[in-house]
Amino acid sequence: xxxxERTVPAHGTVVxxxxxGGYRDMLRGYDIxxxxxxxxxxxxxxxxxFQVPPGEHRLQLKIAWCxxxxxxxxxxxxxxxxxxxxxxxDASDALAAVTVDKDDYISLRQTSWPTVP
Numbered sequence: 001x002x003x004x005e006r007t008v009p010a011h012g013t014v015v016x017x018x019x020x021g022g023y024r025d026m027l028r029g030y031d032i033x034x035x036x037x038x039x040x041x042x043x044x045x046x047x048x049x050f051q052v053p054p055g056e057h058r059l060q061l062k063i064a065w066c067x068x069x070x071x072x073x074x075x076x077x078x079x080x081x082x083x084x085x086x087x088x089x090d091a092s093d094a095l096a097a098v099t100v101d102k103d104d105y106i107s108l109r110q111t112s113w114p115t116v117p
Contacts, residue, residue, distance in 0.1 A: 011051040012075035014059065016083045017111075020045035024087040030061040030106055042085065054079075059108070061085055066105030073110060082111045 016032065029041035034050060035058050042048050042061075054077040060070040068088070073081050088107045 010054055010077045012054050012077060013080040014050045014052055014057065014073075014075060014083070015047065015080055016042055016050075016059075016085060017047040018042045018044055019084065019086040022087055025063065028063060030063050030085065033060045033062060034058070036060075059083060061106045061108055063106065066102045068106035068108035069103060071108055071110060084109055084111045 014034065018030070026044050029043045031038050032040045032042055032048065032050075034052060039050055040048060052075055054075055056072060056074050058070050058072050061068040068085065071083070075081050086107045088104045
């Protein structure tokens with residue numbers, strides 16, 4: 001292979017946006033896990049992008065001992081898959097959110113295209 005003929009690895013993109021509104025966790029970032037590996041964090045009102053190999057991937061968000069429900073998604077080569085996240089409730093639900101509902105503390109859903117409302 002010549003130096004000019006380099007193969008570009010195939011990938012797809014995961015795009016995650018976090019809503020701006022609400023008071024719960026407004027000063028805290030959520031850790032982003034793709035396939036159980038921390039790849040970054042996201043703060044309120046931000047959008048982040050990650051290149052991943054084509055195939056099935058698991059996305060989950062965590063903060064301290066609380067988390068979102070994990071989502072499994074198929075990312076196609078050259079494709080983009082979007083997600084939106086937000087606190088799973090408001091500040092008045094805080095006690096239940098960090099105990100009984102700790103796996104629903106963060107709301108995570110797939111979207112047709114992420115935008116920050």
